[in-house]
Each structure stands twice: as structure tokens, then as C-alpha cells.
Amino acid sequence: MNLTVIGTGYVGLVSGVCFSDLGNRVTCVDNVPQKIEMLKKGEVPIYEPGLKELIDKNTEESRLSFTTDLSAAVKEAEIIIIAVGTPQSENGEADLRYIDQAAKEIAAAMNGYKIIMTKSTVPVGTNERIRNLISGITNHSFDIVSVPEFLREGSAVRDTFNPDRIVIGTERKAAAEKIISLHTPLTDNIFVTDIRSAEMIKYASNAFLATKISFINEIANICEKVGADVDLVAQGMGYDKRIGPSFLSAGIGYGGSCFPKDTKALIQIAGNVEYDFKLLRSVVEVNQMQRFGVIDKLLDSLGTIQNRTIGIWGLAFKPNTDDVREAPSLEIVSALLELGATVKIYDPIATNNFLNVLNHPYIIRCDSALDASRDCDAICLLTDWQEFKEVDLDQIGDAMRLPIMIDGRNTYTLKDMATKKFLYYSVGRPLIKHTHEQALEYQNVNIG
Numbered sequence: 501m502n503l504t505v506i507g508t509g510y511v512g513l514v515s516g517v518c519f520s521d522l523g524n525r526v527t528c529v530d531n532v533p534q535k536i537e538m539l540k541k542g543e544v545p546i547y548e549p550g551l552k553e554l555i556d557k558n559t560e561e562s563r564l565s566f567t568t569d570l571s572a573a574v575k576e577a578e579i580i581i582i583a584v585g586t587p588q589s590e591n592g593e594a595d596l597r598y599i600d601q602a603a604k605e606i607a608a609a610m611n612g613y614k615i616i617m618t619k620s621t622v623p624v625g626t627n628e629r630i631r632n633l634i635s636g637i638t639n640h641s642f643d644i645v646s647v648p649e650f651l652r653e654g655s656a657v658r659d660t661f662n663p664d665r666i667v668i669g670t671e672r673k674a675a676a677e678k679i680i681s682l683h684t685p686l687t688d689n690i691f692v693t694d695i696r697s698a699e700m701i702k703y704a705s706n707a708f709l710a711t712k713i714s715f716i717n718e719i720a721n722i723c724e725k726v727g728a729d730v731d732l733v734a735q736g737m738g739y740d741k742r743i744g745p746s747f748l749s750a751g752i753g754y755g756g757s758c759f760p761k762d763t764k765a766l767i768q769i770a771g772n773v774e775y776d777f778k779l780l781r782s783v784v785e786v787n788q789m790q791r792f793g794v795i796d797k798l799l800d801s802l803g804t805i806q807n808r809t810i811g812i813w814g815l816a817f818k819p820n821t822d823d824v825r826e827a828p829s830l831e832i833v834s835a836l837l838e839l840g841a842t843v844k845i846y847d848p849i850a851t852n853n854f855l856n857v858l859n860h861p862y863i864i865r866c867d868s869a870l871d872a873s874r875d876c877d878a879i880c881l882l883t884d885w886q887e888f889k890e891v892d893l894d895q896i897g898d899a900m901r902l903p904i905m906i907d908g909r910n911t912y913t914l915k916d917m918a919t920k921k922f923l924y925y926s927v928g929r930p931l932i933k934h935t936h937e938q939a940l941e942y943q944n945v946n947i948g
């Protein structure tokens with residue numbers, strides 16, 4: 501099939517590239533010329549494992565191309581995929597300006613029947629808005645199909661090729677059949693429904709996963725007070741098939757470009773029909789508070805943060821991405837600076853993006869986890885990169901002024917940490933003090 505994808509962000513680029521790898525002819529369109537120039541040269545504007553290899557292969561085999569010429573790309577395509585951003589506006593609502601712009605430009609370029617497939621995360625009713633916008637501009641016939649995207653950053657290629665399900669929202673049987681055949685190579689689990697329900701499935705899914713995370717984080721906070729271990733609690737809960745083991749990792753809360761934005765947008769969608777989504781408001785509030793547990797633990801161990809040197813391991817909102825949008829690291833580092841600390845930061849790939857958002861004379865950029873630990877009073881692990889699981893913790897402890905670690909992602913087992921020389925705080929698990937003498941020593945530290 502001939503496809504045109506509008507928007508080369510995570511969703512657009514990854515799905516366009518993967519559809520081309522399935523044998524379709526795909527043109528990816530973006531209105532930022534620098535991005536298109538990069539892609540044409542085989543440079544990938546986002547970090548996503550496996551993506552570059554697929555771009556190189558499918559460009560070489562002439563199934564994949566990149567352009568800023570939306571009009572020409574629309575004319576050539578049978579199916580046009582809208583994958584532009586829907587950022588958060590000031591009141592939490594999704595900002596639909598890029599959707600509107602794409603719809604108008606598609607309409608102006610149409611030269612015959614097209615299927616318009618929306619992959620962007622859009623509030624209920626948006627696909628109807630797209631339909632109205634287009635039919636107000638062109639007399640050509642078209643169908644609208646909502647196909648929400650469920651890929652995750654960092655595993656986007658794998659997720660696209662192995663989806664749990666494909667949701668297709670449309671009122672038109674013929675359009676549904678065409679979109680089903682586009683997705684059949686990926687899975688048999690294709691759920692066809694009406695457009696409004698498809699739009700809602702996306703928000704409800706993200707909100708439910710965010711709820712699972714805030715739920716386990718609150719359980720973790722209680723575990724700390726009652727002496728239970730949240731990892732064991734989550735494991736025991738997860739054996740119940742009705743609950744399942746995934747998205748029960750306690751930590752410093754969710755970040756990224758999706759959960760924070762989509763939870764707030766769903767609260768707003770509910771508010772627009774005068775429904776107070778109390779549960780989801782609490783999920784957002786718990787998530788916001790959770791990251792500051794790191795600061796509480798630093799204060800507990802150090803007494804004061806003023807004039808301390810704190811190492812930060814991991815800046816990205818999760819591993820395998822250089823994305824720092826809504827990353828807990830941003831707020832944690834800001835709070836540390838405000839409290840008078842010098843902050844040494846290290847991330848395998850996200851440091852440039854982090855410094856573009858937050859820079860300060862008291863932030864020191866480091867090239868390794870060891871470098872970010874030297875002479876520190878404590879280190880805070882904020883992103884559970886594999887690399888941190890493999891460091892030599894004895895060497896790290898020796899390099900620090902005080903061997904204190906606040907592990908915001910429960911990266912190490914308590915058993916392993918029991919053999920290390922750290923005062924080790926994690927989330928929802930018992931504090932580890934290396935020896936009785938050391939515990940006393942640390943208590944002496946806690947005088948500011």
C-alpha cells in the first residue's frame with residue numbers, strides 16, 4: 501500500500517518506518533526542514549534502538565522516503581496517517597492546533613478518495629472534528645479511522661512489531677477492512693470499534709497504567725513505614741492474573757511525554773462534561789509528590805543539603821531513551837540547587853537534552869557514573885539504566901566522600917547491597933546500614 505505519514509515524532513517516524521519494513525511504500529512528512537534533511541542523510545533525530553538500521557534498509561530498498569512537501573505526498577497516498585503532536589495546553593487540555601493544520605493541508609491537497617488514519621492521541625470527538633474540517637474544504641470522498649498508538653519509547657520498534665492489540669475505530673466497513681489488512685502482518689488481535697470508543701481506549705489505557713504506578717508507589721510509601729518490602733509485595737500481587745505483574749515497579753513516579761500529559765488531558769475531558777475524575781486527580785498528585793521522596797531521604801541521611809555535593813545517576817525519564825520530557829530528574833535537580841547543593845550529573849545519552857532544559861553554574865556534567873560519584877556526599881539513582889546495574893559499587897563507594905545512595909528505582913537487590921559499604925535507601929524497602937559501627941558513623945554525619 502502507499503502510505504503518507506504526517507509528523508516524524510516518535511509515533512509517526514517509528515510507525516512509518518515499520519510499515520515500510522512490512523513492504524508498504526511510505527513517505528514521511530514533516531514541516532521542519534532540518535529534521536527531513538537529517539532523515540534523508542540517514543541521521544535519526546530521536547534515540548530509539550533498532551530504528552536507524554530499519555531506516556537505512558528501507559530507504560535503500562526505495563520503500564521509505566522523507567519530504568516536507570505534504571501536498572505531493574498526500575496526492576500519492578491511499579492512506580494518510582496523522583501522527584502530529586498534541587501537546588498540553590495551559591489548562592491541561594490537548595492542544596489540537598497541529599491536528600487542525602494537518603487536516604486542512606490534507607484537504608487542500610486531496611485528489612481522490614483517501615483513508616485518513618489518526619494515530620496521534622486525541623480527545624474524544626477529535627476525529628469528527630477532523631472529518632468536519634476536511635469536508636468543509638474538499639468535495640473528494642474520504643473515510644476517517646482512529647488507530648491509537650500504544651508503543652513505548654525505548655522499545656518502540658519492538659512494540660510496533662509485537663503489539664498486544666490493534667484498535668481500529670471507524671464507522672465504515674470498507675475502510676476498516678483496508679486498515680485491518682495493513683495491520684494483519686503484525687497481529688491477529690485486532691479490535692474494531694466506533695471512533696469515540698477508540699479515542700477513549702487510548703486515554704483510558706494510559707490513565708490505568710499511570711494509576712497502577714501511583715498505586716504501587718503509595719503502597720511503597722506505606723511499606724517503608726511498616727517494614728515490608730514493596731518488591732516482594734508487587735511480586736506477590738502480580739501472580740494474580742487479574743492484577744498481572746507489569747507496571748508495578750515502585751520508584752520516583754512516571755514521567756515522559758505521555759502519562760503526565762494524557763492523565764491531565766483525561767481529567768480535562770471529564771471536566772468538560774462536568775465529571776470530576778477524582779481517582780485520576782489523585783494519581784497525578786501522588787506522582788508529583790513521589791519524586792520528592794528522594795529529597796526527604798537525602799535530608800534524613802545528611803541533615804542538610806546546603807553545600808553538599810550530590811551525584812545524579814540518570815536523567816532520562818526512563819532507560820533506553822534520551823528523552824527528558826517531564827523527567828523526575830528535572831524537578832529533583834532543581835530542588836537540590838535551590839537547597840544549596842552542587843549537583844554532578846551523568847546519563848549515558850540524555851545529558852545534552854537535560855542541559856538544554858536546565859542549566860546552572862552549580863551543575864557539573866560528568867562522563868561516567870564513577871565521575872559523578874567522586875567526592876559526593878550522596879548519589880541519587882533516578883533512571884535504571886542497565887549500565888548502573890553493572891558498575892563496581894565498591895569502587896564507587898571508595899570514590900565518594902560519604903557512601904550514601906538513594907536508589908529511586910530499586911535497581912539493586914537488598915541482598916547485593918547488604919554486602920556493600922553503602923548507607924542504602926531505596927523505595928518501599930528497608931534501609932540498609934552496612935554495619936552497626938557504620939550506622940553510628942552515619943548518625944554522626946546527620947548533624948548537618
Ligand code: UGA
Binds near residue numbers: 752754
Ligand atoms: C506510555 C505507554 O506505556 C505506551 O503504551 C503509550 O503508547 C505511550 O505512553 C504513549 O502514549 O505514547 P512511554 O511513556 O514511552 O509509554 O513509557 P512507559 O514505559 O510506559 O513508562 C512511562 C513512565 O512510567 C516512565 O517514567 C517509567 O519509569 C514509569 N514506570 C513504568 C514506573 O515508574 N513504574 C512501572 O512499573 C512502569
